[in-house]
Each structure stands twice: as structure tokens, then as C-alpha cells.
Amino acid sequence: MIDFLKKNKNLRNALFVFIIAFSSFLAFEPLFENLGQKASQEFAAAIFGTIFAAVITMVLLNKQSETEEERSRNEKVFEQKIVLFNQILDNLQTIYANLDNVGKIKISHAEITKIEFLLAKMIMIGNDKTIKEFKSLYQNITNNYVPETQILTLNISHKHTIFRFADYCREELGLSDKNLEKEILEDIVLQGELFYNLEQKESLDFETQETIKDIYGFLAFDLNLPIENIKFLPNGFEAYINKSQTKTVCFLECLIDNQEIHMKLPVHNTIKGFHINGTKLNVKPSERNKFIAQQTNIEKAIEESYEFVKKQKI
Structure with missing residues (x-):
């Protein structure tokens, strides 16, 4: 209990004031009975009032001092x-x-x-x-x-x-x-990282930018693919299972042509609703909403392509 009061200064001060006030209240009645004269009673009341006011002032000043010290320390x-x-x-x-x-x-x-x-x-x-x-x-x-x-x-x-x-x-x-939010932080990183390395000369539509960021973001944050496994090209990038960057270990080719994204994936059977030419998946800027709806399947296809190429090299 003593340790608790030492730690909790506010409670300790409040308890101290309460004890003084309660003690004063209990002392008034017998004191007034012994002091018959009105002047003596008023004098005693004034003394008790002064003592009580002094105690309250002392507690308040102490609290103010502690508050100022704490504020200074916090600053x-x-x-x-x-x-x-x-x-x-x-x-x-x-x-x-x-x-x-x-x-x-x-x-x-x-x-x-x-x-x-x-x-x-x-x-x-x-x-x-x-x-x-x-x-x-x-x-x-x-x-x-x-x-x-x-x-x-x-x-x-x-x-x-x-x-x-x-x-x-x-x-x-x-x-x-x-x-x-996690997505905002990732977007900040991608905005600088991806478009700094991307050698694309023509300005990209907003939808194309967002789609390419989603694809690259999955490689960077979900597959945790090192940047040395990514080769940036004038019109896109290629992703490899290792840093050798040879065609045999490439599991994703992502190129941009006239704002349209062309993704080349060895495995793409989970993706629905897009035009697929052989192993190439084409995403137009106008198909941004469709991409979002199919994003989970597209990411699954990228991951499966990664695992497929990885097994081929074992």
C-alpha cells in the first residue's frame, strides 16, 4: 500500500487533504464545546481555516511544480x-x-x-x-x-x-x-522505386500506372523478389527466379505498348476475362476494373509461374 501511494502522487495528495479536512471536522465540535466565548470560537475557526488553506496551497504548489518539471522533461x-x-x-x-x-x-x-x-x-x-x-x-x-x-x-x-x-x-x-494504411506506404515506395527504374519514355495513363504498380508491388512485397532479379527495359521489365537474368529463368515479362500492358506468363490458367494470346495476357487501360476484380487470380498466376520456372531449373 505504501509503495502504491509513493508511485501515485495524485492519490497521495488527495488522501492527505482528505485526512486534514476530516481531522479538522472532528476536532471542531469538542473544541467549540470547551471554548464558550464566541470570540474564542471564531479565533479557533480562523486558525483551522488558515491551516487548512496552507495545506491546500502547499499541495497545489507541489502539484504545479511537478507539472512544470514533467512538462520540461517531456519537452x-x-x-x-x-x-x-x-x-x-x-x-x-x-x-x-x-x-x-x-x-x-x-x-x-x-x-x-x-x-x-x-x-x-x-x-x-x-x-x-x-x-x-x-x-x-x-x-x-x-x-x-x-x-x-x-x-x-x-x-x-x-x-x-x-x-x-x-x-x-x-x-x-x-x-x-x-x-x-499499408497500401499507402507501399504506393509511396513504388512511386519512387518503380518509375525511377522504369525506362518508359512516354507518359503513362493513370490506369496503366496503377496496374503496373500492382504487378510490381506483388513481386516486391509479396514474393519479396530482390531487385537484382528484375531487369528494367525501355518499355517495361522482366522478372527472374535468380540474379542470372537468363531467358530460361524468366517467369514474368511485363511490357507496355501504347498504354496496354502485355504480361507473359508460363502459367495463366487461373485468369479469366482477358484476351490471352499464347502465354501473353493483355490488359488495356479501360480494363483496370476488370484487373482489380481478377487481381487475386493474376497474382496467383504470377506466383505459380515463379514456382513452375523454379522447378524447371531444379
């Missing part, structure tokens, strides 16, 4: 969080800015250690949710780092984790009371 922690969050993102930005075309970078072990200690700082002032997300970032880096060659390999799904971490930071700082 300092808030500032430290902003500095730390920016420091983390700056370090990650430096890494991603120096990745080569296949998502590799040579960094020293000292850089890995720096990120490790950023995690330690995060544990000190961050909340559990943000710490957990940064831990995932740290694991992505350490799991894909080869100490012997000092080569770090990252892909688009790792970048998605960075944006999710930034979103959690935003929530922790009190700038939002809810997180962004």
Missing part, C-alpha cells in the same frame, strides 16, 4: 526524439543513396555498429512500437550484410520498412493518432 525528450529520428533516417538515407543498380553497397563494420548504437538510443527514449520497427530495420541490415566482403544488399521491401518506421515516429511524436 526535452520530445526534442531528443526528433534529433534521434532524423539521425536514424539520415543514416539510412546515406546507405540507400549509395546503393548500386542491384541494391548493393560496400560499407564498413563501423557503419553497422553506428546503426546498432542508434538502436540502443532508441531503446532509451522510444516507445515499444517504434523500437520494434527500428529493430526490424536493424535486422534487415545485419541479415543482409556479409562481413567478409563488407557488402550490404537491400531491396524495396526493406525501404518499405523505413517508411513504416517513419510513420511510427510520426505517431509517437503526437503528430497523428493513427498509422498510414
